[in-house]
Amino acid sequence: xxxxxxxxxxxxxxxxxxxxxxxxxxxxxxxxxxxxxxxxxxxxxxxxxxxxxxxxxxxxxxxxxxxxxxxxxxxxxxxxxxxxxxxxxxxxxxxxxxxxxxxxxxxxxxxxxxxxxxxxxxxxxxxxxxxxxxxxxxxxxxxxxxxxxxxxxxxxxxxxxxxxxxxxxxxxxxxxxxxxxxxxxxxxxxxxxxxxxxxxxxxxxxxxxxxxxxxxxxxxxxxxxxxxxxxxxxxxxxxxxxxxxxxxxxxxxxxxxxxxxxxxxxxxxxxxxxxxxxxxxxxxxxxxxxxxxxxxxxxxxxxxxxxxxx
Ligand code: UT7
Numbered sequence: 065x066x067x068x069x070x071x072x073x074x075x076x077x078x079x080x081x082x083x084x085x086x087x088x089x090x091x092x093x094x095x096x097x098x099x100x101x102x103x104x105x106x107x108x109x110x111x112x113x114x115x116x117x118x119x120x121x122x123x124x125x126x127x128x129x130x131x132x133x134x135x136x137x138x139x140x141x142x143x144x145x146x147x148x149x150x151x152x153x154x155x156x157x158x159x160x161x162x163x164x165x166x167x168x169x170x171x172x173x174x175x176x177x178x179x180x181x182x183x184x185x186x187x188x189x190x191x192x193x194x195x196x197x198x199x200x201x202x203x204x205x206x207x208x209x210x211x212x213x214x215x216x217x218x219x220x221x222x223x224x225x226x227x228x229x230x231x232x233x234x235x236x237x238x239x240x241x242x243x244x245x246x247x248x249x250x251x252x253x254x255x256x257x258x259x260x261x262x263x264x265x266x267x268x269x270x271x272x273x274x275x276x277x278x279x280x281x282x283x284x285x286x287x288x289x290x291x292x293x294x295x296x297x298x299x300x301x302x303x304x305x306x307x308x309x310x311x312x313x314x315x316x317x318x319x320x321x322x323x324x325x326x327x328x329x330x331x332x333x334x335x336x337x338x339x340x341x342x343x344x345x346x347x348x349x350x351x352x353x354x355x356x357x358x359x360x361x362x363x364x365x366x367x368x369x370x371x372x373x374x
Contacts, residue, residue, distance in 0.1 A: 065092050067203070074199035081203050086305020090206025090330030093189045100132040100141045102209035103187035106338070107146050110183060110211035118147040121213070122179035125170055126155045127162030127186045127334035129241070129363070130193055142185065152179075159239065160301045160362025162186055162334030163210075164227070167358065167370050170214045171224040185211040186334035193241055195261035204264075204304075206330035210338025225355075226287050227370035228280070238268040239363035269362075273303050276361040277311035280369040284357045288371045292317055296354035299344060301361060302326040302336040323349060333362065350374055 066089045067078035081087055093102065103126050111118060124146070126139040139153035158165040163186035170182035187209035196202045217223045241262040244250035254260060277300065285295060300308055300322055308326075312319050323344045332339060337358050344350050354374045361367040 065090055065206075070203055073196050074202060076199045076203055084304075084306065085204065086324070086326050087203065087330045088327045090328075090332075091208055092191045093207040097189070097207075098132055099126075099128055099130050099187045099189045099209075100138050100145070102189065102207065102335075103128075103138060103142045103185045103211070104145045106187060106209035106211040107142055107183055107185055110185075110213050111146070114213040114215070116181060116213060119149060120181050121146070121148045121183045122151055123170065123173055123182045124148060124151060124153040125166045125182065125184050126153075127158065127166040127184070128155055128188055129157055129159050129162065129333055130189045131155055138187070139185075146183075148183075158231075158334075158362070158366045159364055160303065160331070160333045160336070161229075161360040161364065161366035161368050162362075163337045164358055164360045164368040164370050165229060165366070166334075167212070167214070167224065168227055168229055168368070174214050174216050180216050182214045183211060184214060184338075185209060186336070186338045188333045188335045190262075190331075190333060193260075193262050195258075197258075198261070200266055201262065201264040204331045206332050208329055208332040208335040208339050210335050210340075210342055212338060212341070222373050225371045225373055226284065227368060228283060229366075229368040231364045231366045233364065235268065235272075235365055236363070237263070238265045238272070238365065239263070270304065270307060272365060273307045273361045274311050274314070276367040277307065277359055278314050280359045280361075280367060281311070281315055281317075281357060284359070284369045284371050288355065290355055290357075290371070292321070294355060295321065296356055297344060297349055298322045298357050298359060299337055299340050300324075300359045301331075302329060302340060303331055303361070
């Protein structure tokens with residue numbers, strides 16, 4: 065969906081959207097697609113890239129805030145479709161920090177020795193919960209999925225090196241999908257009011273994201289003794305080009321140290337980092353031994369980072 069198409073739905077235009085967000089287009093799932101179909105495709109491609117068979121996977125984690133259904137978990141559907149027999153599977157909800165939370169969780173299972181190979185997927189169909197009458201939010205979001213396989217390594221100093229996770233439910237109304245839910249169960253009144261979409265206080269999230277981006281990168285670099293030279297690439301949650309540029313400026317790092325593909329996908333929440341990671345690898349921006357930092361922030365509020373040596 066291009067900015068021009070959006071401007072037929074709400075009072076907006078390409079110039080405003082590009083200037084304020086960097087987004088030019090976003091992907092929208094077709095009627096016969098869903099979070100599980102996108103997640104399954106991403107999972108298949110990750111297995112192929114890792115040269116593994118479905119039976120090699122011990123656990124499937126799907127990070128998502130737009131699950132296939134309330135229950136069972138999307139991960140169970142995906143594991144079954146991928147042909148991972150009787151393996152563990154669960155969903156993880158941490159909004160735009162979802163992939164980083166899932167990476168930590170998968171790595172902890174591998175590190176503990178409980179599982180050998182964990183498939184971590186970030187997948188969203190945000191278009192299904194977007195209010196296409198609200199110009200303050202509908203311009204931002206897109207659908208997509210990305211995945212990685214985490215495997216046990218015997219090499220010292222390689223793989224998942226460090227990371228932090230945080231949350232604060234105090235400002236939860238800054239970004240939320242309140243209805244329907246346990247507090248406001250679905251009923252005819254709710255549907256008639258058209259109130260079943262996500263709500264966003266864009267300005268509040270903007271300030272929060274710039275601050276946390278900077279803090280989390282400083283923390284990651286300090287903890288892992290990384291310098292502007294030895295840090296190969298930052299793969300941030302694709303929230304807004306201006307947020308990323310402003311944080312990079314505050315950090316004194318060149319803008320191209322952050323991999324950005326928001327122009328083509330918009331914000332895909334849990335899916336944004338794994339999609340960007342895949343593109344960064346295929347573009348030759350990340351190779352063996354490189355240090356990459358993932359940084360994410362979003363509804364909850366949640367925020368976190370992860371340092372990986374490829
Ligand atoms: O990952 C978690 C979820 N992501 C986010 O929450 C995103 C974080 N926030 C943002 O990216 C930015 O805050 C937005 C892109 C959402 C908004 O950009 P902004 O620079 O913060 O704009 P604003 O909300 O301060 O609005 C500025 C003006 C307002 O008009 P007035 O009051 O100055 O006359 C808005 O009504 O822009 C107007 N506006 C628009 N104009 C054209 C708001 N949305 C649009 C629009 N097209 N789509």
